[in-house]
Amino acid sequence: MKAIIFGANGQDGQYLTLLLLKEKIQVIRISRSGDFLKTAITSYDEVTALIQKEQPDFIFHLAANSTTRHDALFENHNTIATGTLNILEAVKEFSQHTKVFISGSGLQFLNKGNPIKETDLFAANDAYSISRIQSVYAARYFRSLGIKVYVGYFFNHDSLLRTERHVTKMVSETVKRIAAGSNEKLKIGDMSVVKEWSYAGDIVKGIWLLVNQDKIFEANIGSGIGYSIKEWIEVCFKLVSLNMNENVEIRNDFVSSYKKLISDNSVIKSLGYQLEVSFSSLAKMMMH
Numbered sequence: 001m002k003a004i005i006f007g008a009n010g011q012d013g014q015y016l017t018l019l020l021l022k023e024k025i026q027v028i029r030i031s032r033s034g035d036f037l038k039t040a041i042t043s044y045d046e047v048t049a050l051i052q053k054e055q056p057d058f059i060f061h062l063a064a065n066s067t068t069r070h071d072a073l074f075e076n077h078n079t080i081a082t083g084t085l086n087i088l089e090a091v092k093e094f095s096q097h098t099k100v101f102i103s104g105s106g107l108q109f110l111n112k113g114n115p116i117k118e119t120d121l122f123a124a125n126d127a128y129s130i131s132r133i134q135s136v137y138a139a140r141y142f143r144s145l146g147i148k149v150y151v152g153y154f155f156n157h158d159s160l161l162r163t164e165r166h167v168t169k170m171v172s173e174t175v176k177r178i179a180a181g182s183n184e185k186l187k188i189g190d191m192s193v194v195k196e197w198s199y200a201g202d203i204v205k206g207i208w209l210l211v212n213q214d215k216i217f218e219a220n221i222g223s224g225i226g227y228s229i230k231e232w233i234e235v236c237f238k239l240v241s242l243n244m245n246e247n248v249e250i251r252n253d254f255v256s257s258y259k260k261l262i263s264d265n266s267v268i269k270s271l272g273y274q275l276e277v278s279f280s281s282l283a284k285m286m287m288h
Contacts, residue, residue: 001024001025001026001057002025002026002027002028002054002055002056002057003025003026003027003028003056003058003059003060004027004050004051004054004058004059004060005017005020005028005029005060005062006030006031006039006041006060006061006062006063006083006087007030007031007061007062007063007064008027008029008030008031008034008036008062009029009031009033009034009036010031010063010064010066011158011159011161011162011200012062012103012157012200012203012204012207013029013060013062015159015161015200015201015203015204016060016062016204016207016208019201019208020208023208025057028050028054028056030050030063031063032063037050041061041063041079041082041083041086041087042078042079042082042083042086043086044085044086044089044090047083047090048086048089048090048093048094051087051091051094051098052090052094052095055094055095055097055098056098057097057098057099058099058101059087059091059098059099059100059101060101060103060207061083061084061087061100061101061102061103061135062103063079063080063083064076064080064128064131065079066128067128067165068107068125068126068127068128068129068257069127069128070126070127072127072128073127076127076128076131077130077131079131080131080132080134080135081130081131081134081135081138084102084134084135084138084139088100088138088139088149089142091142091147092142092145092147096146096147098148099148099211100139100142100147100148100150101149101150101151101152101207101210102135102136102139102149102150102151102152103151103152103154104135104151104152104153104154104218105128105129105132105153105154105155106153106154106155106156106220106222106261106263107125107126107128107129107132107258107261108122108123108125108129108132109121109122109123110122110123111123111125111258111260111261113259115224115262115263115264116153116262116263116264117220117264118153118218118219118220118264118267122136125257126257135151136218139151148214148217149217150210150211150217150218150219151218151219152206152207152210152218152219152220152221153218153219153220153222153263154203154221154222155195155220155221155222155223155261155262155263156195156197156222156261157196157197157198157199157200157202157203157222158197158198158199158200158282159199159200159285159286160285161200167188167229167232168197168286169286171186171188171229171232171233171236172236172286172287175233175236175237175239175240175242175247175287176240176287178240178242178247179240179242185247185248185249186233186247186248186249187249187250188229188233188248188249188250189250189251189252189253189254189255189256190229190254190255190256191228191233191250192229192230192259193228193229193256193258193259193260194226194227194228194259194260194261194262195226195227195229195260195261195262196222196223196224196225196226196227196261197223197227197232197279198222198223198275198277198282199275199276199277199282201277202223202275202276202277203221203222205273206219206221206268206273207221209268209271209272209273210271213271216270218267219267219268219271220263220264220265220267220268221265221268221273222262222263222265223263223265223275224262224264224265224266224269225262225279226261226262227279231279232279232283233248235279235280236283236286236287239283239284239287239288240287
């Protein structure tokens, strides 16, 4: 069997590659960075040529600039929304047996502070969400044409592969530097924000579970368990035996776009999905 991963050099792409190789699947890795094939997901001609040639059993569209910043509006529109259309049209025309996975986000839903369901209304909360919403509607349209296209809505998930622009890695790396003797303070905004803290390796197992059945085509992939940023900071400092209160400086110039972002993961759990890495285990992984 053969799979194509767009966005193979990202956190999820790297963990998914390891999972697929373990399953004895040939993986064709596409990324604009790193030593990977450079097929441009924004080019219909290039995407079509690749799919027509390779006839993959699976395509995973994970490519994106994972930021909600407005200045990434066109970049993410081209990569996420146009990229989705390019893949789905090429599959429809040249490789209809291929199963396609499109990544979505918990950020694209109307968030009232309750666990978010797949059936909840979408809301264009930011520039990133616009592209995600467009991709889901494209997936639903092509599904009506007979293409097996799946959408997995991701909630916060992390690993050692994260960069420090993600709060999980920023906190763990800063705490490690302080423990090593740095005089810096951990500068953080609203610590009361609650979100999921899943392990990326567990999330890709949910992707694989979803695309290997034909009854459910859209599912949240997450833990359904929320912890505050403060709790993450506390556990990281505790792991190096330091007092959090003596090493944290509050930033009043940063306000989160949400107070709570948690999934209702009952749909994916109905397929047998289980997470193996807990909140505390993820903290130990990131700290050591």
